[in-house]
Amino acid sequence: MKFDYKFQKLEPAKSFKAINKAEMYVPGHRTCAGCGPALNYRLVAKAAGPDTIFIGPTGCMYVANASYLCTPYAVSWIHAQITNGGAVASGIEAAFKVLARKGKYKGTFPNIIVMAGDGGTVDIGLQAMSAMFYRDHKVLFICYDNESYANTGIQTSPTTPYGANTTFTPPGKEIPEGKTLFPKDVPQMVIGGHPAVKYVATTTVAHPLDLTNKVRKALSYECPTFLHMLSPCPKGWKFDEKLTREMAKLAVETGMWSLFEWENGVYKYTNVPKTYKPIGEYMKNQGRFTHLKAEHIAKMQAFVDGRIAKVKADMAIPVATPK
Numbered sequence: 001m002k003f004d005y006k007f008q009k010l011e012p013a014k015s016f017k018a019i020n021k022a023e024m025y026v027p028g029h030r031t032c033a034g035c036g037p038a039l040n041y042r043l044v045a046k047a048a049g050p051d052t053i054f055i056g057p058t059g060c061m062y063v064a065n066a067s068y069l070c071t072p073y074a075v076s077w078i079h080a081q082i083t084n085g086g087a088v089a090s091g092i093e094a095a096f097k098v099l100a101r102k103g104k105y106k107g108t109f110p111n112i113i114v115m116a117g118d119g120g121t122v123d124i125g126l127q128a129m130s131a132m133f134y135r136d137h138k139v140l141f142i143c144y145d146n147e148s149y150a151n152t153g154i155q156t157s158p159t160t161p162y163g164a165n166t167t168f169t170p171p172g173k174e175i176p177e178g179k180t181l182f183p184k185d186v187p188q189m190v191i192g193g194h195p196a197v198k199y200v201a202t203t204t205v206a207h208p209l210d211l212t213n214k215v216r217k218a219l220s221y222e223c224p225t226f227l228h229m230l231s232p233c234p235k236g237w238k239f240d241e242k243l244t245r246e247m248a249k250l251a252v253e254t255g256m257w258s259l260f261e262w263e264n265g266v267y268k269y270t271n272v273p274k275t276y277k278p279i280g281e282y283m284k285n286q287g288r289f290t291h292l293k294a295e296h297i298a299k300m301q302a303f304v305d306g307r308i309a310k311v312k313a314d315m316a317i318p319v320a321t322p323k
């Protein structure tokens, strides 16, 4: 007989008023003004609620949030190495399962969430995350994607866009566009390589109710799940700090980012623009792109056109009822 671990089922919220009123990520941290990842954390923590354990690999959300034993986390939170968020989460999940089976823990199974930066997800933290998915741990792994190794001074990561000026990809005479490589496709990497994962979704900090309900749905699955969240970083992207939400909104309106759920093999897209804005609209307010010439922006547009073509192709696949 299947053991009852008392997993939580989090109902979808119709509005913010309908979800937990209490803040689980409170004021008193040292992130930059307008920090997308800080807002991201606040929204995720609120959506998950009080019975939650966060695993925080090294990054801005550890260093700027947890100095001198002072943190904004009103729920349990543990620091992991930037390399091993997936491994630490696996151990916590396995320990709760063993304690429950031995009758030594009788409470509700906590939400176990890794909140990792892009470096801690798709680069230096990749093997631990992948192994966690492979072993079928009931953990939600979230990548808050600010598109750089921000904490150490804005170095390029595998999600930094083509053309971005970072401290490791400065534009110059030899390489005028700065970054020459195109980013990894993070959700596809998770979907393609991990049969135990049944739910993957994307969202941004500019879509808070969408984010809330994706977190709640992911946490209600009894298997590993993955969420990829766009979290604009005013310092690294070099934009006015009041434009954080606007940047994430523009990413969706230009096709640089899309909002979707992948559930048991079926894609569902939302907020798909009828007409996409040109990618220059997104890039023009970001100092990391101001060195680019027309030919580089055209190259970026061609890349984004490829992303839009994939959205259209996925949407054209007839939708079967998820099993």
Ligand SMILES: Cc1ncc(C[n+]2csc(CCOP(=O)(O)OP(=O)(O)O)c2C)c(N)n1
Pocket: 037, 058, 059, 060, 061, 082, 083, 116, 117, 118, 119, 120, 121, 146, 148, 149, 150, 151, 152, 157
């Ligand atoms: C093994 C190891 N290598 C390098 C570092 C230095 N380091 C600390 S935070 C950080 C950046 C993390 O980037 P990301 O995961 O994207 O999070 P962000 O800082 O952008 O929030 C790096 C490289 C480290 N802590 N451990």
Ligand code: SF4
Pocket: 030, 031, 032, 033, 034, 035, 036, 037, 038, 060, 064, 146, 150, 151, 232, 233, 234, 235, 236
């Ligand atoms: S560098 Fe970026 S991610 Fe880090 S605290 Fe500042 S705004 Fe947030």
Ligand SMILES: [Mg+2]
Pocket: 059, 117, 118, 119, 145, 146, 147, 148, 149, 150, 157
């Ligand atoms: Mg980062």
